[in-house]
Amino acid sequence: MPQLSTTGFELATGAQQSFDVPAKWSGRVWARTNCTADSSGKLSCLTADCASSIVPCNGAGGVPPATLTEFTVQGHEGMDFFDVSNVDGFNLPVAVVPQGGSGTNCNTTACPVDINKLCPAELQKTAAGGAVVGCKSACLAFNTDEYCCRGAYGSPTTCKASQFAKVFKDACPQAYSYAYDDSTSTFTCTGANYSITFCP
Template sequence: MLLTTLYLVYFLGLTFALPSIQPDTRDSTTLVKIINKCKKPIQLYQLGNQQSQSSVVTVNVGGTQSYRFDGPWSGRFWARHEECWKSSMCQNASTAIPASLVEFTFLSADGNDFYDISFVDGYNLPVSIEPEKSSKADNSKGDYWCQKPVCRNVPTCPPELQVWVGGVYSACQSACSKFRNQEYCCAGLFDTPEKCGINKHAQSVKDECPDAYSFAYDDEKSLYQCRAPVYTVTWCP
């Protein structure tokens, strides 16, 4: 990951470094299926490496939305409840009003897919990712091969990190974006994995949602790989 400035890195929300995307002989079509199990409709956003701005659709309670990707693709999904829709600030997953991120890179190194849940920039909704295992899945590859990362209840948000929109609690800000501390942001003097370990704020997030990224260099405990034809993302699992 390239950490250039405190704000830019966390505005982009990139939480891990991946190998360059490479074609592979496996089936190159991947389906991402979104399910809304929340008690309210969600506004679902999707932003890929070939897009200049995010796409958005409304997914009703119990509804689904599917996305088909042919060939290599890298991008993310996030969602918001209706109380945030009317604010222009809510249209992006920024540090000002963060959102729980689901990130994918398909057909990357050795033809594998990489995926994760990221709370590095903050969070708003619980979410899970489940790959459809195929004959190509190999569970002997470890705990992070074709497994299901899940956060069923978002971590408790300290009062100083709470973001309110229109009088309604909307999201939990990251300690990096709130305090602009180099150590919290893994930037400046702390811009390498060796120098930037988990901090107290990230640790509290990790304790409650151990499958999710809690700080920039949380790769070993939060980055998953698989080769699956379908990935199901469930909001409020």
């Protein structure tokens, strides 16, 4: 799989960063929050940390809860597939806007609502002072086959949206709320560039 030119960077409020994605690339883009470095320079973040201890993630994924943007570039019939996902929980709002592409489903997708303010108590990830900094998925919180869509629940016919998934879906109807939430949450474009905005 081709790699990106960067696997992590600091993005100040209002700042922009551009990077090129190779053909046939598939992967995720997300934001870490509440990041600090200790006296030795080791970086850690309260949400979506990739545990690399440095700004680049070097191929490691974000530790849930994390709001994800997911891409498969030039996949089936040359189309790009993209989505916003709360399957791994939520840490901040995000929007993906295709630019210059074509296709019948080449539309903006987003989770623009701060789900941390709506998060059920049993799903909350809190900071030391008690502030809610993330909202866990039911799979992460309870680790059952039913909530994680595995075992006997590992198919679209057996795994359905739980009451917890509905919290995410009601807040962000375009975003994935559980593993098989494809019908309303997957978008496709041909020949587009993409603008990803955190906290739109």
